[in-house]
Amino acid sequence: MNQVxxxxxxxxxxxxxxxxxxxxLQLLDRAQSIVDEGADRLLTATAVCTLFFEPSxxxxxxxxxxxxxxxxxVLNFEAATSSATKGETARDxxxxxxxxxxxxxxxxxxxxxxxAALAEAANPGTALINAGDGRHAHxxxxxxxxxxxxxxxxxxxxxxxxxxxxxKHSRVARSDLHALRTLGAAEIRICAPASLLPEGEVTAxxxxxxxxxxxxxxxxxxxxxxxxxxxxxxxxxASLDDYHRDYGLTAARLRRTASDAVxxxxxxxxxxxxxxxxxxxxxxxxxLKQVANGVAVRMAVLxxxxxx
Amino acid sequence: MNQVxxxxxxxxxxxxxxxxxxxxLQLLDRAQSIVDEGADRLLTATAVCTLFFEPSxxxxxxxxxxxxxxxxxVLNFEAATSSATKGETARDxxxxxxxxxxxxxxxxxxxxxxxAALAEAANPGTALINAGDGRHAHxxxxxxxxxxxxxxxxxxxxxxxxxxxxxKHSRVARSDLHALRTLGAAEIRICAPASLLPEGEVTAxxxxxxxxxxxxxxxxxxxxxxxxxxxxxxxxxASLDDYHRDYGLTAARLRRTASDAVxxxxxxxxxxxxxxxxxxxxxxxxxLKQVANGVAVRMAVLxxxxxx
Amino acid sequence: MNQVxxxxxxxxxxxxxxxxxxxxLQLLDRAQSIVDEGADRLLTATAVCTLFFEPSxxxxxxxxxxxxxxxxxVLNFEAATSSATKGETARDxxxxxxxxxxxxxxxxxxxxxxxAALAEAANPGTALINAGDGRHAHxxxxxxxxxxxxxxxxxxxxxxxxxxxxxKHSRVARSDLHALRTLGAAEIRICAPASLLPEGEVTAxxxxxxxxxxxxxxxxxxxxxxxxxxxxxxxxxASLDDYHRDYGLTAARLRRTASDAVxxxxxxxxxxxxxxxxxxxxxxxxxLKQVANGVAVRMAVLxxxxxx
Numbered sequence: 001m002n003q004v005x006x007x008x009x010x011x012x013x014x015x016x017x018x019x020x021x022x023x024x025l026q027l028l029d030r031a032q033s034i035v036d037e038g039a040d041r042l043l044t045a046t047a048v049c050t051l052f053f054e055p056s057x058x059x060x061x062x063x064x065x066x067x068x069x070x071x072x073x074v075l076n077f078e079a080a081t082s083s084a085t086k087g088e089t090a091r092d093x094x095x096x097x098x099x100x101x102x103x104x105x106x107x108x109x110x111x112x113x114x115x116a117a118l119a120e121a122a123n124p125g126t127a128l129i130n131a132g133d134g135r136h137a138h139x140x141x142x143x144x145x146x147x148x149x150x151x152x153x154x155x156x157x158x159x160x161x162x163x164x165x166x167x168k169h170s171r172v173a174r175s176d177l178h179a180l181r182t183l184g185a186a187e188i189r190i191c192a193p194a195s196l197l198p199e200g201e202v203t204a205x206x207x208x209x210x211x212x213x214x215x216x217x218x219x220x221x222x223x224x225x226x227x228x229x230x231x232x233x234x235x236x237x238a239s240l241d242d243y244h245r246d247y248g249l250t251a252a253r254l255r256r257t258a259s260d261a262v263x264x265x266x267x268x269x270x271x272x273x274x275x276x277x278x279x280x281x282x283x284x285x286x287x288l289k290q291v292a293n294g295v296a297v298r299m300a301v302l303x304x305x306x307x308x
Numbered sequence: 309m310n311q312v313x314x315x316x317x318x319x320x321x322x323x324x325x326x327x328x329x330x331x332x333l334q335l336l337d338r339a340q341s342i343v344d345e346g347a348d349r350l351l352t353a354t355a356v357c358t359l360f361f362e363p364s365x366x367x368x369x370x371x372x373x374x375x376x377x378x379x380x381x382v383l384n385f386e387a388a389t390s391s392a393t394k395g396e397t398a399r400d401x402x403x404x405x406x407x408x409x410x411x412x413x414x415x416x417x418x419x420x421x422x423x424a425a426l427a428e429a430a431n432p433g434t435a436l437i438n439a440g441d442g443r444h445a446h447x448x449x450x451x452x453x454x455x456x457x458x459x460x461x462x463x464x465x466x467x468x469x470x471x472x473x474x475x476k477h478s479r480v481a482r483s484d485l486h487a488l489r490t491l492g493a494a495e496i497r498i499c500a501p502a503s504l505l506p507e508g509e510v511t512a513x514x515x516x517x518x519x520x521x522x523x524x525x526x527x528x529x530x531x532x533x534x535x536x537x538x539x540x541x542x543x544x545x546a547s548l549d550d551y552h553r554d555y556g557l558t559a560a561r562l563r564r565t566a567s568d569a570v571x572x573x574x575x576x577x578x579x580x581x582x583x584x585x586x587x588x589x590x591x592x593x594x595x596l597k598q599v600a601n602g603v604a605v606r607m608a609v610l611x612x613x614x615x616x
Numbered sequence: 617m618n619q620v621x622x623x624x625x626x627x628x629x630x631x632x633x634x635x636x637x638x639x640x641l642q643l644l645d646r647a648q649s650i651v652d653e654g655a656d657r658l659l660t661a662t663a664v665c666t667l668f669f670e671p672s673x674x675x676x677x678x679x680x681x682x683x684x685x686x687x688x689x690v691l692n693f694e695a696a697t698s699s700a701t702k703g704e705t706a707r708d709x710x711x712x713x714x715x716x717x718x719x720x721x722x723x724x725x726x727x728x729x730x731x732a733a734l735a736e737a738a739n740p741g742t743a744l745i746n747a748g749d750g751r752h753a754h755x756x757x758x759x760x761x762x763x764x765x766x767x768x769x770x771x772x773x774x775x776x777x778x779x780x781x782x783x784k785h786s787r788v789a790r791s792d793l794h795a796l797r798t799l800g801a802a803e804i805r806i807c808a809p810a811s812l813l814p815e816g817e818v819t820a821x822x823x824x825x826x827x828x829x830x831x832x833x834x835x836x837x838x839x840x841x842x843x844x845x846x847x848x849x850x851x852x853x854a855s856l857d858d859y860h861r862d863y864g865l866t867a868a869r870l871r872r873t874a875s876d877a878v879x880x881x882x883x884x885x886x887x888x889x890x891x892x893x894x895x896x897x898x899x900x901x902x903x904l905k906q907v908a909n910g911v912a913v914r915m916a917v918l919x920x921x922x923x924x
Contacts, residue, residue: 088576
């Protein structure tokens, strides 16, 4: 599925992979201008639908707020309370809601590539936004992370950025990695236990290690990932205590970074596991800023895909 | 419950039974004009509530979109997450939400006649729309089916229409049958295994059989019904494979119809059971057209009942 | 948590305890004017969120309708379908949704004091409305009860009011008691079995008894409370039949009150347990009036906290 049409215009937002620096900057610049000056209600009388085959209240609310601010009408579909339980395919669900006159779909799905597959089935004029598919991509999270980094640090060109945690299963990490590379981060480090490191291309060009103290030395930004509790049941992590001891971001550890380093987390946080309270709520934390930027980034994406 | 007041004006929409040809045509004509030209936001500041005692995401979304397009405020009530679980009666639920200033209710209920019973309890000025009650009626589905047929075929007067499947348990079939008779379809055929045929008046005047190949000969429209999987557990159908062999609409079978025959299905479809992919997605299928018309029909009904 | 700022302006509405007579009357007067004349859409472009850690469809719908009438954008969060299940704290949930630009929160929580604790975490400019916390407070219910009483009886000064039922576990009763005292009810009676009477200050100044016939003599208003079925499982009530025999409000019993006495209930009702049908639906019942007033009271509160 090519998310960009023959004229280079974005038709869907499925992944940050393959988007050019100019395309990313255009979205970030528009999001920043929304943060600074607000936006007109360009989507009045346009209907968008949150189509979630995997539950996520925060992401849904953020997109819903973005759509509301643009004046769009919002419909919500959640698989748990839907005809998905009557055996209808995701594709039929999409085609049906599309036939109701909905032009934008915000789609979350548990399987890698499921959103791109649905986009193949969409009519011209219908836009899909990937709100997370399996471990594949979460492009608006990647964009909001870049917007947040840029607000704090200016141009990303010279930055050393560290990603800590379960990169193997993280769509957030994959989208961040694509964006960081395209925007030219000086150095990307990854720190995780071997069991949570992905194979293949994902981490190409990154400095990889399993020693958090070493990895933190001199970085400008630390992006923590959520540790899903399933990882213990799967035997990939021994215990939450062990994980916190080896990979938890504490105030003491944070002192190893550049003194003006910033801390980010996509939420929801496991406080006391991957991040301590005094870091999460401390002066270097940009975590709530990320959430605020999320609405602006999603407005910019909805506008880019749907505005007349 | 009389859904029409002493002046012949529609107060509620509970069933298509008993509505005159003129009343049906008026709703269809208005729906068609909405399809062609859109509609004004006549229900601004009017509140409507989807009151679903049985879950149905698609029907709820269709009504919700219809209400949004008319500018109405929408509230959603679903019994599963409600004080229905605290033992409150459906009538008390209705009266309470009505007291909050809601003027239109879109009601789905598992029991035949439940929506009419609730309409008895409503204040003058409050309108109920039956969004499906038991096996009794689903009037907006009947209307959208007629609108779709009329768009494809013009006047319904000369048409031969075949309904295939579980007529016994289908509120869709009952509403379609009332409308087809009132609008003067030339011939109505029904094809189903004996176990899925209703007793009594429902099929009066129809040509009934259990041989699908024969039933398809020369018809202008085929309306397929969904096979609920419960029918197997109840022993009314031997297996999905058997059902598909005997009553599934395949491309080969479809060739027995008039060459310009159309195929309809109320959704959600069981692909490979009552209908094959190449029929559902083929050139004769009006299935997504039905969905699109559903929004327009529901707008026409909401307007007729609630507009100032 | 002080819900009033240094200038005496209401910042949150957490409880009616400690609000002055003037503050209560100001909210009631504004609600009455909304009942009489409607309200402008003062909250256009303002976002409010129903943040329910305990389910309640009616209260949510009432607040949602109030917010809609003021032109606000509404987001809904329910813990059951949320990242609460991913172990996020209620505080993090609030802070995140606040970061999305939401200015008003309507919060329900199963624990006493939970809403005040969340209010401590809110930014200046963010307002919380307690929509029920444990057995502690349900201030908008208290206000709507007072508005309803005042409409029926004029000034509350001379009134004898009886509260019947599970005062021990009732946040409604606590909020009503605070308001009745502040507004100067002449006499407050409480009637309940000993097992359902609270200890301590709650009932200070009230005339308490367990004989309903005696308690009803000459009162101007009877406020019935809902009997939660859990009380039986906890052994606090022998059976629903016993409860009805001793504490159920029947038409016969109601004759013991002043002839123009009014009957109230916060809903949802257990018909045939704490209240009989002919009382609930009879001429002295103000139960649906309470529901209607609920929307106006909530509009008045939302305006007071959030309007520019």
